Amino acid sequence: xxxKLPLQIIGYILLCILVIxxxxxxxxxxxxxxxxxxxxxxxxxxxxxRLYLGxxxxxxxxxxxxxxxxxxxxxxxxxxxxxxxxxxxxxxxIARNRKQxxxxxxxxxLFIMSIFAPFQVLMVPLTQLCTKLHIxxxxxxxxxxxxxxxxxxxxxxxxxxxxxxxxxxxxxxLDGCTVLGTFFRIVYPLAKPMTVTVxxxxxLWIWNDFLLPLLILNKSASMWTxxxxxxxxxxxxxxxxxxxxxxxxxxxxPMIILYAFLQKYIIEGLTAGAVKS
Amino acid sequence: xxxxxxxxxxRTFFLITIVPLMLYLLLFVxxxxxxxxxxxxxxxxxxxKYRYIGLGNYINIFTNKRTVKSLLFTGKYTILLxxxxxxxxxxxxxxxxxxxxxxxxxxxxxxxxxxxxxxLVTVGLTWNQIxxxxxxxxxxxxxxxxxxxxxLGSPKTAIWGILLVNIWQGTSxxxxxxxxxxxxIPADIYEAAKIDGANPFQLFCKITVPxxxxxxxxxxxxxxxxxxxxxxxxxxxxEGGPIQSTESASVLIYQLAFSDSKAGLATxxxxxxxxxxxxxxxxxxxxxxxxxxxxx
Numbered sequence: 083x084x085x086k087l088p089l090q091i092i093g094y095i096l097l098c099i100l101v102i103x104x105x106x107x108x109x110x111x112x113x114x115x116x117x118x119x120x121x122x123x124x125x126x127x128x129x130x131x132r133l134y135l136g137x138x139x140x141x142x143x144x145x146x147x148x149x150x151x152x153x154x155x156x157x158x159x160x161x162x163x164x165x166x167x168x169x170x171x172x173x174x175x176i177a178r179n180r181k182q183x184x185x186x187x188x189x190x191x192l193f194i195m196s197i198f199a200p201f202q203v204l205m206v207p208l209t210q211l212c213t214k215l216h217i218x219x220x221x222x223x224x225x226x227x228x229x230x231x232x233x234x235x236x237x238x239x240x241x242x243x244x245x246x247x248x249x250x251x252x253x254x255x256l257d258g259c260t261v262l263g264t265f266f267r268i269v270y271p272l273a274k275p276m277t278v279t280v281x282x283x284x285x286l287w288i289w290n291d292f293l294l295p296l297l298i299l300n301k302s303a304s305m306w307t308x309x310x311x312x313x314x315x316x317x318x319x320x321x322x323x324x325x326x327x328x329x330x331x332x333x334x335x336p337m338i339i340l341y342a343f344l345q346k347y348i349i350e351g352l353t354a355g356a357v358k359s
Numbered sequence: 360x361x362x363x364x365x366x367x368x369x370r371t372f373f374l375i376t377i378v379p380l381m382l383y384l385l386l387f388v389x390x391x392x393x394x395x396x397x398x399x400x401x402x403x404x405x406x407x408k409y410r411y412i413g414l415g416n417y418i419n420i421f422t423n424k425r426t427v428k429s430l431l432f433t434g435k436y437t438i439l440l441x442x443x444x445x446x447x448x449x450x451x452x453x454x455x456x457x458x459x460x461x462x463x464x465x466x467x468x469x470x471x472x473x474x475x476x477x478x479l480v481t482v483g484l485t486w487n488q489i490x491x492x493x494x495x496x497x498x499x500x501x502x503x504x505x506x507x508x509x510x511l512g513s514p515k516t517a518i519w520g521i522l523l524v525n526i527w528q529g530t531s532x533x534x535x536x537x538x539x540x541x542x543x544i545p546a547d548i549y550e551a552a553k554i555d556g557a558n559p560f561q562l563f564c565k566i567t568v569p570x571x572x573x574x575x576x577x578x579x580x581x582x583x584x585x586x587x588x589x590x591x592x593x594x595x596x597x598e599g600g601p602i603q604s605t606e607s608a609s610v611l612i613y614q615l616a617f618s619d620s621k622a623g624l625a626t627x628x629x630x631x632x633x634x635x636x637x638x639x640x641x642x643x644x645x646x647x648x649x650x651x652x653x654x655x
Contacts, residue, residue: 093458100451101470103527107485110493123496168379175375189376196387200588200636202609202629206404206616207393208386229382261371290478292591297617309480313595316484323488330485337476349472352532353539 111334114327122324137328146303150311151332153299157220157307158288161227165284169231170273173239174265178248180240190240196233201293209297219305223298227291231284242276243269282344282351290333308333397626404622416627425603426628429611436518436607437586443526444582445575448534453563456541468538475531483595486524487511490596511597514604521592521605529585533578540574541567580640587636608632 114122115137116130180186212222254264292309299305312329402409420426455464490511498506510520548566590609599606616625
């Protein structure tokens with residue numbers, strides 16, 4: 083114990099420094115967003131002397147600002163709605179048949195393969211394909227996200243279904259339940275923890291994603307999502323960085339709120355998602 | 360179960376898989392083959408015409424100065440990222456497990472994990488402003504030459520700026536994975552080893568690491584993949600500059616495909632990335648499975 087004490091003190095000091103490093107950019111973003119340029123030139127870190135909201139009104143005065151928020155919300159919500167039903171269902175079909183039936187075994191392997199492919203391989207052909215199919219729009223992005231979520235989702239759900247006793251389903255089958263009836267009445271409710279995990283993983287991915295909307299939605303400002311908007315305004319904000327920080331807050335704050343309420347699920351979900359893939 | 364009923368069951372199961380399978384074939388399998396096809400052509404990405412040039416693009420990637428430079432940059436970046444992130448994640452895990460009380464552990468865990476929920480672009484853009492405005496301002500107050508220059512402004516130091524941001528955000532998930540892994544090690548094994556007179560270093564090498572190897576393994580591959588395909592941070596901060604000094608493979612692929620009208624070359628480069636990732640992942644799995652067998 084005696085030898086451990088100095089080590090403990092050093093450890094605590096280092097941990098505190100790391101906490102400061104993590105909080106520092108968030109702090110700077112908050113205080114700068116509420117200050118005028120002159121005020122922040124005087125002192126970057128000081129608390130704003132008054133609540134200046136000019137940066138926010140300026141950011142929101144962009145005629146398309148409502149579009150960016152709406153696009154991000156619509157794309158995320160629509161993709162997640164599809165993912166939350168399609169993936170548990172198709173995984174159920176695969177999990178219950180892949181031992182007896184080669185079709186389902188092959189399907190499993192096929193879906194899993196996408197986990198390893200870097201998106202760069204698909205970048206050019208996918209853009210080409212979307213142009214040809216006339217889906218260079220929100221609908222296209224929603225379908226693509228739903229499809230790309232399959233690999234990890236099927237993997238996680240097939241693992242989870244192993245823990246659900248098959249006797250329950252067989253009993254339901256004897257009582258005259260159809261496949262879909264058994265799934266929606268028994269299996270889906272039991273798999274709720276995994277559904278939550280998959281929803282969290284994909285919400286974070288889709289809400290924060292940059293490259294796919296950059297390829298598909300960059301044509302006109304009315305189609306931009308929040309990350310694309312922030313990226314495209316990089317040069318516009320060269321002179322007024324207080325505006326830039328205010329615009330960053332629009333994507334940071336929803337995440338802070340989400341994290342504050344769902345922290346336990348988010349940490350569990352991301353750990354499960356990472357460990358199991 | 361009656362035969363008619365069984366048939367109906369089988370039909371339902373089959374019908375369930377149709378839509379996802381069609382989507383997957385159309386939006387994943389077809390594009391992969393299209394990509395491999397393009398990689399063998401001189402297609403510019405715009406016109407309808409192209410000519411097959413065999414492995415010309417692949418040879419080009421290993422002989423062209425710009426692509427070789429970006430391959431070397433990506434390699435250096437990935438090695439540094441993996442090393443620093445893994446060591447840092449392990450140190451944090453050990454510190455939280457052995458130095459900190461349970462209550463504080465939850466607090467630190469929440470703080471260190473938080474960056475993982477933010478968008479990479481937003482994080483990149485935020486740090487870009489910090490490097491550009493905030494740190495030089497601090498440097499002026501402290502009269503420090505090191506801080507008063509924008510780290511992203513010089514070809515020599517830009518890589519470190521990007522790495523710093525990537526580490527700031529990219530350590531959180533490996534860290535949380537290792538933390539979950541270390542908590543799964545049964546405590547009585549440590550007790551037994553301590554009775555046998557093992558010192559903390561021996562405990563770490565002989566128990567902690569072998570037991571955590573599956574988790575370390577997954578975290579390693581994840582960080583590795585994120586390093587090899589790094590794009591968002593660089594696009595948000597330097598766009599490959601200054602003087603192409605931070606042009607990673609992915610950034611160059613994007614440039615070649617959508618600015619330089621060299622879609623054939625770009626897809627060939629992407630296929631090479633795919634092959635590198637596949638080889639490294641397979642190797643890693645093989646090596647670590649050997650170790651895992653060894654410790655049992």
